[in-house]
Amino acid sequence: MAAKPLPDSPSWMSWRTLLFLIPAAFLVGFGESCxxxxVCPAHNTAVFCNxxxxxxxxxxxxxxxEFLDLSRNSxxxxxxGMFSRLWVLKELDLSHNMISNIEEQTFNCLRNLMTLRLKGNRLDMVPEGVFTGLPNLSILDISENRILVFLDHSFRDLSNLRKLETGDNHLVFISSQAFSGLWSLQQLTLEKCNxxxxxxxxLSHLRQLVELRLKVLNVTTIPNYAFQTLHHLKDLxxxxxxxxxxxxxxxxxxxNITSLSITKCNLHDVPYKAIKHLAHLRFLDLSYNPISxxxxxxxxxxxxxxxFHLTGGQLATIQAHAFQGLVHFRLLNVSSNDLQTLEEKVFHSVGNLEVLRLDRNPLACDCRLLWIVRRxxxxxxxxxxxxxxxxxxRKGKTFHKISEVPPGHFRCRKPKIVDKALQKxxxxxxxxxxxxxxxxxxPPPVVSWVSPQxxxxxxxxxxxxxxxxxxSxxxxxxxxxxxxxxxxxASNAAGIDMMEAYLHVSIPLFNSSAFANNASLLSDPGNQLPFLVDLGTLVGILVIGVVPFLCSVMICFVFIFLWSKGRGNAKHHVIESVPRFPRGYKAITNKNRTPTKKPR
Incomplete structure (x- = not known):
């Protein structure tokens, strides 16, 4: 019969030591109890208190x-001092609480913190200095709060911040110095603000900004040079x-952006002049605008x-050579519009085209779309x-179901002018x-006229x-x-047809009906016509104006004549009333002597 091991034997000591060290190892594995x-998962540095x-x-x-989740609490x-012991914390999630006040130096000890989420709280402002002590913070989310204004230097201590989410606040004003100090910011979102x-x-302080997202705003216009200092911006x-x-x-x-999206706005035209100088642009999205x-x-x-994306709009026409010169063009998305056709001559070259979205358009499958069938x-x-x-x-048939072009399909009928008799x-x-x-x-021909000029x-x-x-x-x-x-x-994709008409315009005689017709034309604000009258009207105007003029001239002559007669009579009486010198007076009219009275 084998002897039992003594309590102090080596085997017993090893089991006793192992039983003692198991709970200690569990605790030491994470530093302290959770x-x-x-919830503190084993072999992890994350704490979930959400x-x-x-x-x-x-x-x-x-x-x-390194990660602390306190989201969705109260x-x-x-x-x-709340986080004074968490020296190595890298990510802190405080989203969806009821936080309305943050004391200064709350985050002062979190020098290794890289991500701070304060989304969905009740903050009404960002006090100056509240983010002091976060030198390594790179992501800050303060969206879905009640912030009304960004004051000067609100983010001054976040020199290494890369991404700032501020959407869905009550913002009514952003101070000119609000973003000063954000020397490294690369992504900014302003969304659902006032x-x-x-x-x-x-924005002029964000010299390193790469992505700018401005969503759901009541801005009516973008002024000239609104983003002129954002030379590193790539995505707007x-x-x-x-x-x-x-x-x-x-x-x-x-x-110098490479991507531009202007979606769900009220643009009626492609902003050609505004985007003309964007020589580095690769992606353009104008979807959900009423562009025709x-x-x-x-x-x-x-x-x-x-x-180029323009989906969900009112696009009815893509003119010939619309994408001329775009040698790298590879994707066109114009789905959900009013297009009836898309001709091959729209593109610089269809050889580079890889993706084409034409679905949900009222397409007329004639010869203008034959190039799509072939490719x-x-x-x-x-x-x-x-x-x-x-x-x-072939109504309702998709292109991929067409194995070959059937006879009579995807063809066009050349235009024909019904009556070519010479019009005079x-x-x-x-x-x-x-x-x-x-x-x-x-398809129905497009008609144009060429004038004698x-x-x-x-x-x-x-x-x-x-x-x-x-x-007509x-x-x-x-x-x-x-x-x-x-x-x-008359022209369409299959060819053209022509006819001639002759117009002769003669000088009219005066008649009241013509005068009334001209008056009605000139009074109509929709007719942009020069102020011209016919010869009859001109003669009438002259007759009406010359007679009063001649009468006025005659009256003037009569008045002048009577006045001159009266003036002559008055002068005669004046001469007769001049007193005469008495006898013994002699007028001397020498140059060097004055008249003198000679004694008797």
Whole structure:
């Protein structure tokens, strides 16, 4: 029978020592015991005290903690010394509490802190010096508070801050020196604030800023040179400014950005002048703006542009050569618009095009879209295939389902002018003239006219000569110089057709109806016409004006005659009444003597 080991034997001592060291090892593994209402995962330096209904920072937090989560509690005030033992803390989350007051030097001991989150509290201001003692802080989130103003030097001690989130506050004013001291700031977000102008002076201190996001603001305009000192800015986002209708021509001057987003605003036109000098721009997003047309040859200065997004708008036309000169252009997203077609000549080269989004547009699948059918295997539609919505034979068919172009499909019918008989229209000067030009084709032709002076008159042109939607040319007020041959040109993707019309403008005789017609034209504010009258009206004006003039002249002559007669009679009586010298007086009229009286 084997002998039992003595209590003081080596084997017994090893087991007793092991049982004693197990709890000690567990505690030493994290430095100290974990607070009762928190969770401290083993082999981790994080402490989770979130959603515990805490009203103060719990004690006994291990001093070697690097992450402390106190979010979603009921903290009201942060006092000095609350975090005095947490020397190595790198991230502190105080989001979604009820913090309304932060005492000075509260964070003074957290010299290694890199991230501080105060989102969703009740702060109404950022007291000067509240962030003193955070030399290594790189991320600060104070969004969703009640902050009304940023005073001068609010962030002066955060020289290493890289990212600042200030969105969804009640901001009404940002002082010109509010951001002074943020020498290293690279990302700034201003969102859901009550500021009504771009804080240009405050932003001028952020010389290292790379990303600027301005969201949900009631700003009506971006002034010239608003961001001119932000030479390192690469990404500018303007989102949801409902009162922004246009950009001033120099509003983006001084920027070298590569990405520009102006979305959910009220732009009716692409801001060509404002973006013209952005030679480094690669990404442009103008989605959800009521833009109806992209004009041709207006983006040529954006030579590095690679992506253009304009989704969810009112885009109905992309003119030829709209992306001319954009040799690096590879992505176009114009989904959810009113486009009926997209011609190949819109692009500088379709060889570089990789991604094309045309879905949710009322596309007419004719010869203008044939180039897309031929390149459908090389184009990426991002799983949103364009659909023919106006062609009865292939309505609802996506391009990727078309194995080959069927006969009669994706073809166009050349324009044809219905009546090519030579028109001869005679009209008196000052009258209205109409030259008709009816055409048909598939797609519907675009009609323009060429005047005798070789001036092209397009549809939509305003002035004295207007091309109507039915192709007719209406001349509101004919002049003698308008006489001559006019040429109507109907064109579509399949070709053109032409016809000639002749207009003769004659000098009219005076008649009341013509005068009334001219008066009505001139009184209409919509007609921009020169103030001209016909010969009959001119004769009438002269007759009415000359008679009173001649009568006035005759009356003047009568008055002058009577006055001169009266003046002559008065002079005669004066001479007769001159007294005579008595006898014995002699008038001496010598040059050197005066008249003298000679004695008798």
């Amino acid at each position: 607070p009762s209402k928190c 959603s515990r209904n805490l009203t103060t920072v719990p004690g006994r937090i291990p001093p070697d903690s 903290l009201h005030t942060l006092r000095e 500021i009504t102008s771009v804080p240009t002076e405050a 986002e303007i989102h949801r400014w409902p009162f922004l209708t246009s950009l001033q021509s120099e509003s983006l001057s001084g920027l 047309v992209i004009q041709g040859k207006r983006l040529v200065d954006l030579s590095r542009l690679q992506e 459908r295997r090389r184009l990426n539609f991002e799983s949103r295939q364009p659909i023919c919505s106006t062609n009865s034979t 229209v005679n009209v008196e000067e000052g009258g209205q003239a109409n030259l008709t030009c009816k055409s048909e084709g598939d 070789n001036v092209t008159l397009d549809m939509g042109r305003r002035g004295r000569m207007v091309v109507l939607p039915d192709g 040319l209406k001349i509101h007020y004919a002049l003698l110089g308008d006489s001559g041959s006019y040429h109507c040109i």
